[in-house]
Amino acid sequence: MMRYRLAVFxxxxxAILGGYALASAAAACLAIWLxxxxxxxxxxxxxxxxxxxxxxxxxxxxxxxxxxAWAGVLLPSALLGxxxxxxxxxxxx
Amino acid sequence: MKxxxxxxxxxxxxxxxxxxxxxxxxxxxxxxxxxxFLTGTLAFFRPEITSWMQPEIQTRPAPAAQSVAAAQRxxxxxxxxATRWFITPPSDREPLxxxxxxxxxxxxGERGFVRVKLDPATGEAVTARQTRGGDFFYRFHFExxxxxxxxxxxxxIAGMFMLVAIISGVITHKKIFTDFFTFRPRKGGxxxxxxxxxxxxxxxxxxxxxxxxxxxxxxxxxxxxxxILAVYENPxxxxxxxxxxxxxxPARNEPxxxxxxxxxVAQAQEHWQGRVGRVxxxxxxxxxxxxxxxxxxxxxxxxxxxxxYMRFDGVTGALQEGEDELSAxxxxxxxxxxxxxxxxxxxxxxxxxxxxxxxxxxMVGTGLVLWIAKRRQKARPGxxxxxxxxxxxxxxxxxxxxxxxxxxxxxWANRLLPADMPGRQLWETRAFFAVWGLSLVYAFLFQHRKWxxxxxxxxxxxxxxxxxxxxxxxxxxxxxxxxxxxxxxxxDLTCLAGALLLAWMxxxxxxxxxxxxxxxxxxxxxxxxxxQQAVQSVAQSDMGPRQGAYEPRGDTx
Numbered sequence: 001m002m003r004y005r006l007a008v009f010x011x012x013x014x015a016i017l018g019g020y021a022l023a024s025a026a027a028a029c030l031a032i033w034l035x036x037x038x039x040x041x042x043x044x045x046x047x048x049x050x051x052x053x054x055x056x057x058x059x060x061x062x063x064x065x066x067x068x069a070w071a072g073v074l075l076p077s078a079l080l081g082x083x084x085x086x087x088x089x090x091x092x093x
Numbered sequence: 094m095k096x097x098x099x100x101x102x103x104x105x106x107x108x109x110x111x112x113x114x115x116x117x118x119x120x121x122x123x124x125x126x127x128x129x130f131l132t133g134t135l136a137f138f139r140p141e142i143t144s145w146m147q148p149e150i151q152t153r154p155a156p157a158a159q160s161v162a163a164a165q166r167x168x169x170x171x172x173x174x175a176t177r178w179f180i181t182p183p184s185d186r187e188p189l190x191x192x193x194x195x196x197x198x199x200x201x202g203e204r205g206f207v208r209v210k211l212d213p214a215t216g217e218a219v220t221a222r223q224t225r226g227g228d229f230f231y232r233f234h235f236e237x238x239x240x241x242x243x244x245x246x247x248x249x250i251a252g253m254f255m256l257v258a259i260i261s262g263v264i265t266h267k268k269i270f271t272d273f274f275t276f277r278p279r280k281g282g283x284x285x286x287x288x289x290x291x292x293x294x295x296x297x298x299x300x301x302x303x304x305x306x307x308x309x310x311x312x313x314x315x316x317x318x319x320x321i322l323a324v325y326e327n328p329x330x331x332x333x334x335x336x337x338x339x340x341x342x343p344a345r346n347e348p349x350x351x352x353x354x355x356x357x358v359a360q361a362q363e364h365w366q367g368r369v370g371r372v373x374x375x376x377x378x379x380x381x382x383x384x385x386x387x388x389x390x391x392x393x394x395x396x397x398x399x400x401x402y403m404r405f406d407g408v409t410g411a412l413q414e415g416e417d418e419l420s421a422x423x424x425x426x427x428x429x430x431x432x433x434x435x436x437x438x439x440x441x442x443x444x445x446x447x448x449x450x451x452x453x454x455x456m457v458g459t460g461l462v463l464w465i466a467k468r469r470q471k472a473r474p475g476x477x478x479x480x481x482x483x484x485x486x487x488x489x490x491x492x493x494x495x496x497x498x499x500x501x502x503x504x505w506a507n508r509l510l511p512a513d514m515p516g517r518q519l520w521e522t523r524a525f526f527a528v529w530g531l532s533l534v535y536a537f538l539f540q541h542r543k544w545x546x547x548x549x550x551x552x553x554x555x556x557x558x559x560x561x562x563x564x565x566x567x568x569x570x571x572x573x574x575x576x577x578x579x580x581x582x583x584x585d586l587t588c589l590a591g592a593l594l595l596a597w598m599x600x601x602x603x604x605x606x607x608x609x610x611x612x613x614x615x616x617x618x619x620x621x622x623x624x625q626q627a628v629q630s631v632a633q634s635d636m637g638p639r640q641g642a643y644e645p646r647g648d649t650x
Contacts, residue, residue: 027320039334040422045320046313
């Protein structure tokens with residue numbers, strides 16, 4: 001029972017916090033890289049970030065084990081965050 | 094159910110895990126979401142509810158330019174030192190001129206906004222009973238009467254759970270279209286609730302998805318600052334860039350008379366061939382004053398939050414800047430938020446909004462009840478019910494049925510409290526919450542009769558709203574119907590229709606409460622031949638809906 005509860009807790013954390021990290025990273029990355037005027041890029045990025053969030057949550061609960069759940073939100077977050085950092089360093093904004 | 098995560102594979106495994114996600118993401122904020130859906134549904138009729146709640150105001154809207162001139166007269170007399178004026182001219186739905194101004198020296202802890210309503214006929218402030226009117230439902234819908242910004246965060250988190258619940262619900266659903274046409278109320282128990290839940294959800298699925306997503310989009314600057322901070326130095330720059338109509342220039346601190354506003358309104362109306370929704374004056378009486386006109390939200394779907402605007406110099410009246418066509422992206426965001434607010438909707442569409450949104454309320458309500466129905470089905474017969482079941486069931490009854498009583502109590506308080514009582518709008522709100530609290534207490538105390546009693550109370554209190562209106566005002570159905578006063582009559586008739594619906598539900602609940610006592614023991618030996626069962630179910634079908642409740646069934650809907 002305890003194991004089960006921990007598993008649920010782990011997935012819920014991955015979904016809520018990991019999902020938010022994924023959404024934030026996606027928003028930042030899109031805001032800086034989308035080839036649009038600055039306000040347009042930001043508005044698009046922010047609206048899409050909720051789609052990323054939802055997809056992240058679905059992934060966390062749909063996948064086979066907790067490792068894949070965590071990796072599935074954290075790796076893309078890191079990737080998108082890295083792309084954002086590159087864009088920022090290049091002064092793309 | 095999560096342990097299955099290891100072995101669950103393929104499509105069936107996905108469906109099971111999504112079913113789990115749907116169940117729990119829906120339940121956790123279920124009661125908050127029910128309250129948000131119900132108050133949001135009512136908020137589509139915000140000005141109409143306000144009109145009903147101030148029956149002493151009977152006035153007709155005046156043309157915008159004339160109204161703005163009256164507003165300018167009033168404000169330069171009463172609020173010449175304010176830093177900002179907001180003037181909303183009358184519309185078909187809101188016959189009064191609405192003013193809002195920000196006083197330069199607010200009391201500590203206040204933002205210093207003062208609200209006034211003017212009668213367009215006289216240009217004087219109207220004196221009517223103090224009430225929050227439809228604004229109460231509108232505000233509660235996204236702020237939950239909690240301090241800024243916590244209420245908005247809570248509502249948004251609930252909204253995100255809703256979004257997840259909708260998506261996982263759709264994935265769970267094998268036969269989304271077939272199931273829509275399946276309704277088996279006679280099967281009783283979990284099946285009936287399931288079918289009802291499916292029908293209400295699928296019927297309005299595009300609406301539910303739209304309203305949930307757009308609700309998040311409305312608050313995205315608060316919820317998702319990462320996108321803004323990635324490319325802007327601060328959120329202010331972003332809002333100046335996107336919400337240009339709200340941009341504020343600093344004052345020059347030299348006095349200069351304000352230009353007459355009415356000709357500017359006429360100029361904008363001519364230019365847009367449309368209506369002016371709001372006039373904002375920054376630093377009135379200063380040489381740096383600006384006048385910003387925004388097109389009316391009713392003129393276009395996307396104008397709810399992001400409408401075309403024109404900005405004039407506040408001293409010379411020269412056009413400084415403006416935008417008639419917003420960029421495609423901003424217009425898309427405008428459509429998404431505009432669809433949520435529904436300010437563009439004409440009466441017929443507005444009623445559709447109301448009804449589909451009510452279906453959404455029903456979706457949340459039936460979902461909450463389904464949680465109980467499913468677990469009760471699995472429980473050992475005769476065993477004492479688990480605490481979690483009793484807790485959820487009481488919260489369900491106290492909220493799903495109780496909130497309707499609260500809404501009725503809010504309207505009762507509006508009519509029964511003395512019209513000149515100081516702070517009466519606070520007592521209206523207190524009546525709402527006190528009755529909700531009492532309903533919850535009742536639901537916890539009376540396990541077996543809570544649904545029947547609370548639903549009956551909701552039906553009775555709502556049915557009495559038009560009666561109390563007739564006893565306390567001269568604008569009751571006997572007057573409003575012949576006069577074609579559709580705001581007053583529509584409100585009273587909607588209360589009666591709601592009371593009928595609740596009475597029907599109360600009757601169902603009363604039968605369901607009786608049925609287990611007689612029906613369950615008879616139905617318990619399940620292993621009957623199929624034919625016999627079929628015959629029995631035909632025989633039972635005339636006796637009431639709750640009987641054949643016990644049949645083995647799978648987990649997936």
